[in-house]
Amino acid sequence: MNPDLDLSLERIIRAPRATVWSAWADPSRLEKWWLPAPMRCRVDQLELRPGGAFVTRMSDDDTEFVPHLDACFLAVDELQRIVFTNAVDSTWRPANPAPVTMTATITLHEHPDGTDYRMLVRHGDPESRARHDKLGFADGWGTVAGQLAALAESMAPR
Template sequence: MNQHFDPERDLSIERVIRAPRERVWRAWTDPLQLAQWWVPAPTVARIDRFEPRPGGAFVTSMSDDGEDFVPHTDGIFLLLEEGRRLVFTNAITSSWHPAEPAPVAMTAEILFGEHPDGTAYRAVVRHGDPADRARHEELGFFDGWGAVTAALVELVERGADTAE
C-alpha cells in the first residue's frame, strides 16, 4: 500500500474496514452493491454501464428523488488487480473520448490491503495540478468521499452481501 502520494496534487481517504478484503473488493466490483453506497445518502445511484476491466466503462447517474437521474460518473477503468487495486479516471469518457472539462478531472486509485482487523482501505485521488486538487477539496472531497466510504464500510461490515 506504499503507492506514491503527492500532497500537492493528491487527496486520500484511509480506513481499516472490519471485513474481509474479498468482501470489500466485491462491493466495488458488483454493480448491485456499488449502487448501494456510491453516492452520499439520501441521493441514490444508478449504475448505467459497469465493465470492471481495463478500458471498461464506469458510468453512473444520481437522483435525489429516485426518479429523475442526472449524470454522475463517466469514465473508464485503467487497471484492476483482483482483490488488491483498481484504478479509474474521468479524464477519458466511457466512449474513449477526452472528457469535456469536468468539475475536477481525476484518476482514483483504490487500494485493498491485508490488516489484522480486516482490510486496509485507501482511496488516492490524483489531480493534474495543485489548483485542481484545491478545487476538489473545496467542492467537498472529504465530506463526499468520507460519506461514501462510511456507507461502504457499513455495507461490508454488516455482511450485507450474500455472495459469500
C-alpha cells in the same frame, strides 16, 4: 503521493478484502454506497477490467436520474487495486468533466481487523486539487467509504 496535487483518505473496514471487493464489483451493491446518502445511485455500466466503462447516474428524489460519472478503468488487480479516471470517458474519448478531472486509485490491503481501504485521487494541477478539496472531497469520499464499510461489514461472515 504529491501533497500539491493529490488528496487521500484511508479507512479500516471490518470485513475481508473479498467482501469489500464484491461491493465494488457488483453493480447492485455499488449502487447502495457509491454516492453520499440521501443521494441515490444508478449504475449504467460497470466493466471492472482495464479499459472497461464506469458510468453512474444520481438522483436526489429517486425518480429523475442525471449523469454523475462517465469514466474508464485504467487498471484492475483483483482484490488489490482499482484505478479509474474521468479524463477519458467510457467510450475512450478524451473528456473534460466538471467540476474536476481526476484519476482515483483504490487499494485494498489485508489488515488484522479486515481490510485497509485507501483512496488516492490525483489531479493535474494544484488548482484542480484545491477545487476538489473545497467542494468537499473529505466529506464526500469519506461518507461513501463509510457507507461501503457499513455494507461490507453487514455482508461479512460472523
